[in-house]
Amino acid sequence: MENALKGLLMASGIIITCVIISIGFYTAREAKQSASQTAVYLSRFNQELSEEGLTRYDGMEVAGSDIINLIRRELGSYGQGESSEVSVIVITGKGEYTYRNIEYLEQIRSYGNDRYINPTAVFTGSVIRDGNDVITCVSFRQKQRTGN
Numbered sequence: 001m002e003n004a005l006k007g008l009l010m011a012s013g014i015i016i017t018c019v020i021i022s023i024g025f026y027t028a029r030e031a032k033q034s035a036s037q038t039a040v041y042l043s044r045f046n047q048e049l050s051e052e053g054l055t056r057y058d059g060m061e062v063a064g065s066d067i068i069n070l071i072r073r074e075l076g077s078y079g080q081g082e083s084s085e086v087s088v089i090v091i092t093g094k095g096e097y098t099y100r101n102i103e104y105l106e107q108i109r110s111y112g113n114d115r116y117i118n119p120t121a122v123f124t125g126s127v128i129r130d131g132n133d134v135i136t137c138v139s140f141r142q143k144q145r146t147g148n
Contacts (some may be wrong), residue, residue: 054086054135057125065119067140068108076102089139090117 057070071088078084078101088099094114097104107115123140130136 054138055127057138057140058127060125061143062123062125062140063119064117064121064123064142067117067123068119070138071099071108072102072105075099076105078102086135087137089137090115090123091139091141092117092121093142093144 054074067088067090074086075084075088080101080103083100090097090099090108094116097115099108104115107113108117110116122143124143126139126141127135128137128139
């Protein structure tokens with residue numbers, strides 16, 4: 001009888017050990033999935049934070065002075081011969097102009113120049129993304145004034 005009792009105790013110990021190991025593996029698998037999902041959410045959140053200054057222009061009406069400030073802020077650290085990862089396109093009645101650095105900053109402020117951006121003109125913005133969902137360009141189209 002004593003051997004049978006020892007055998008039962010040993011079998012129950014093995015079963016309890018297997019259950020505890022199974023629970024450990026299940027918990028580890030769930031933790032790995034949670035960590036992976038959290039990393040994806042943090043990556044998305046980080047992307048939204050880094051693009052927040054540009055995404056606000058999507059579909060928004062802005063004044064020309066806002067565009068000038070955007071060009072100065074986003075492209076100001078890129079000198080002639082350098083290019084920013086994000087370009088700014090401005091479409092006016094005189095043409096379509098692309099800005100990738102600070103090269104034309106004086107011209108967009110100079111009234112007689114074709115690249116001149118009227119600070120009081122109204123533009124509609126749009127954000128352009130590439131296949132990887134990264135912002136590559138912010139485009140602004142000048143709204144035509146309607147007569148009163």
